[in-house]
Amino acid sequence: MLGSLISRIREEKNMSKTDLAKMTGINVGHLTHIEKGERNPSQKALKSITDALQVPFEPLYYTYERELTEEQRKFNLVNNIPYDTIPLISNIETMVECPVKFPYVSLAFRMPDDAMKGSIPKGTLLYLELNSIPDHREFGLFIYNGVVMVRRILYRKNKIILKSDTLLSKDYTVSPEDTFTILGKVYF
Numbered sequence: 001m002l003g004s005l006i007s008r009i010r011e012e013k014n015m016s017k018t019d020l021a022k023m024t025g026i027n028v029g030h031l032t033h034i035e036k037g038e039r040n041p042s043q044k045a046l047k048s049i050t051d052a053l054q055v056p057f058e059p060l061y062y063t064y065e066r067e068l069t070e071e072q073r074k075f076n077l078v079n080n081i082p083y084d085t086i087p088l089i090s091n092i093e094t095m096v097e098c099p100v101k102f103p104y105v106s107l108a109f110r111m112p113d114d115a116m117k118g119s120i121p122k123g124t125l126l127y128l129e130l131n132s133i134p135d136h137r138e139f140g141l142f143i144y145n146g147v148v149m150v151r152r153i154l155y156r157k158n159k160i161i162l163k164s165d166t167l168l169s170k171d172y173t174v175s176p177e178d179t180f181t182i183l184g185k186v187y188f
Contacts, residue, residue, distance in 0.1 A: 023052035118165035
């Protein structure tokens with residue numbers, strides 16, 4: 001996933017692999033292997049790449065050693081991972097222990113509503129693995145058309161559905177016209 005994200009950013013910035021190689025001191029062949037996901041860059045190399053691309057290190061680092069599933073590739077979900085933004089936390093309640101069983105989580109928050117009442121009651125402590133794309137039927141934290149929400153993600157034939165557990169909360173079918181960002185995978 002990291003290589004795909006680097007390739008996406010490089011292309012969005014209209015930068016060739018040769019340009020990136022010159023700026024980082026990493027040869028073009030090695031960059032090609034990185035972008036294809038055949039090799040992971042060292043932390044030093046990744047820092048050099050993020051500096052050259054003028055993007056923050058941490059959002060890309062969160063994707064280190066993460067693999068895209070066939071479904072995630074099919075929907076090109078790497079394009080829905082933020083690389084230059086981070087979540088804004090407006091209220092820090094306290095610090096919580098980071099469970100060993102969730103080694104890659106970055107922050108914790110409480111379930112804000114009853115949309116997932118059948119699985120996650122309002123107020124439940126949730127753990128977020130930033131920039132990790134949930135697998136089919138897993139929980140995620142998403143921004144859908146400006147609204148932050150916890151939902152299950154469903155991969156159907158040609159569509160992605162953000163599924164609620166209750167009839168009172170709406171399900172959303174993501175279309176190309178929608179603004180859709182995957183903040184990460186949610187654990188509880």
